[in-house]
Every structure is written in structure tokens, then in C-alpha cells.
Amino acid sequence: MVDSGVGGKAMQVGEDGRSVSLNVRVWLESDGSIRLSSEAEPSLRVIIKNDPERPLGHPALFKRLAYVLRSMGVPSPKA
Helix, strand or coil, X not given: CEECCHHHCCCEECCCCCCEECCCEEEECCCCCEEEECCCCCCCEEEEECCCCCCCXXXXXXXXXXXXXXXXXXXXXXX
């Protein structure tokens, strides 16, 4: 891994030169959506909803992130 030092927060480029590793924060919003962001890349702010009909809907990703939240014991969507 190679540290880019972007914005004072470490992002790392994989040895293959095609992937990036960075820390992300995931949390449940009061409207039931899941948010994802990274301090290493401030423009990375994603809203994920469970409704496939919504523009931000991505049920498969929503369910996986909900599982991660539940497994860590923090507020998560109802199963």
C-alpha cells in the first residue's frame, strides 16, 4: 500500500495500483436512510435507501450496511 496523504488523512493505493483503501463512517439517519462518508475524502458523502424505486435506493447495499451496523451494536434499521 502507498499512503497518499491527501487532505492530511491517509488514503492508500493498493499494490495493484487500481484500488484505494480509506476509512469510512456509516450511520443510520432519523429518516431511516444509511449514510456513508469519509474524512479522507470529504466529497464522499453517500445516502443509501432501502426503496428500489427511489433515486438513492439500493436495497442490497442497504441490507449489507444495516447488518454491519447491527453487528457493531449501534442504531440500525429494523430487520
